[in-house]
Amino acid sequence: MKRRIRWDNCGLCGELRITTREHVVPRSLYPASKSNSRFQRITIAACATCNNGTADDDAHFRNVVLVAGEAIDAVKELWSGPVRRGFAQVDGHRRARDIFDLMRPAPDVGPNRYRIFPAEDPRILQTVRKIIRGLSRHHGLAYPLSDGQVFADVMRQTIPEEILAAMEHNAAEPDVLEYGYLSLDEPHGLSSAWFLRFFQRTTFIGFVFASEAARQQHMGH
Ligand SMILES: [Zn+2]
Incomplete structure (x- = not known):
């Protein structure tokens, strides 16, 4: 993809800055045979600060x-x-x-x-939080979102079917990524709940809060 540079509000921090279009779901997750994936095509404007170090973190x-x-x-x-x-x-x-x-x-x-x-590697969970922030922007949910508003962790059990059914958005290309969210919009609490499953095996859960203080209150630091 061509690096088109333009002034825009960064899709992650919300600041008006010089931005480039960046992939929300890391391109490196997609093998050549899936280069037309619709998830791979989800992009947002992102500033250099928010995008710093991404390529190495994505590969890891x-x-x-x-x-x-x-x-x-x-x-x-x-x-x-x-x-x-x-x-x-x-x-x-x-x-x-x-x-x-x-x-x-x-x-x-x-x-x-x-x-x-x-989950023992903070870089992994930060990448998950960043994907959630980007998808949140893409789907028109709470914006802008700081990293501190998002909690992510590895899901240690399989997700109960009734929770999957309750997700208002549930999209899948199962052999690479499946994800869903539930928008809750509590003004001082939980904005949305997420799951992301990669390669049919590693599942992460995420919670987006209305503020950093709300995240700390609910999840600790
Ligand atoms: Zn930014």
Whole structure:
């Protein structure tokens, strides 16, 4: 995509700044065979400050959600292409180590088996919060949203069907991303609740609050 630079309100911080169109759902999550994905095409205006460091965080995020769970076709395609190439680059060892740091032995599964714990890495959850902020803008929900208004964590159980059914928006390209939200619009509390499931395996939940103070009050710091 061409970098079209223009004055606009940043879709994340809301400030009037020099912006470029940025992908809300990181492009690096999509293998070549899915380059026409409608989720991949969701873009917002974003300023340089909000977009700082994104490419590296996006690659790390992809690598982490890919190694969790069993391989599916979209995962295999990414592993055999962009991920392997990424590890061959100058900073490839660091990227690989970033992943290994999150792995813990899983003796219940078998010897030499590991589980990965994405929530132990603040960069992963920050990427999730940023995707939620961008999708919130895209869907015309609360705006602007600071990072501090959003809480995100790994969903540790499967999502009950009745909660999925209650989501007012539920969109899926299941082999890469499925997400949904429920808009609550409590003036001093919860603005919206979210789930995002990547590669049919790693699910995150998110809560957007009316203010940073409201988030602290409900979720702690
Ligand atoms: Zn911004």
